Amino acid sequence: MRQFFAALLLLSLAACGFQPVYAPGSSALAAGGPITVEPIRGRSGYKLRRALQEELAIGLPGVTEPATLNVILKDNLTRLAFKPDGAASRSSISATGRYVLARDSGAVSGMVDAQTDFTVPSAPYGDIAAQTSAYDRTMRELAKRIVDDLRLQLSAG
Numbered sequence: 001m002r003q004f005f006a007a008l009l010l011l012s013l014a015a016c017g018f019q020p021v022y023a024p025g026s027s028a029l030a031a032g033g034p035i036t037v038e039p040i041r042g043r044s045g046y047k048l049r050r051a052l053q054e055e056l057a058i059g060l061p062g063v064t065e066p067a068t069l070n071v072i073l074k075d076n077l078t079r080l081a082f083k084p085d086g087a088a089s090r091s092s093i094s095a096t097g098r099y100v101l102a103r104d105s106g107a108v109s110g111m112v113d114a115q116t117d118f119t120v121p122s123a124p125y126g127d128i129a130a131q132t133s134a135y136d137r138t139m140r141e142l143a144k145r146i147v148d149d150l151r152l153q154l155s156a157g
Helices: 002-015 042-058 126-156
Strands: 035-037 067-082 088-103 106-119
Touching: 035 042, 042 067, 042 088, 042 126, 067 126, 088 126, 106 126
Parallel strands: 035 067
Antiparallel strands: 067 088, 088 106
């Protein structure tokens, strides 16, 4: 009896045109339009790429043909202040993204920076959590700055 209801459910979903949102070829994955963001190395690169895909979902002015965005990421953790016992109390994440948007009608390139400062908590493993959060915020900010810079360059040219 269970198999009958399962089969009935699958047939009714297929009949209504149901398609999983993140299935290959679905509109959710194609929402980025004609711009493909190439993979970027590392965890920070992954976070940056995801943030760029979100930022580029609405597209760029004048970009209607297929385009590829390549980003070279350099990030750095700097300890700014220390407690009397030598443990870090204040740190900074800085990141630089060099990018090239290549398309048939030409290429647009540039470089942007982003920085996030944070206080290191004294709780065990607090530094790891604070670093992870700071890296994530920095990558989101870097993605916004890259897309803003691209929009400025494309609207001026």
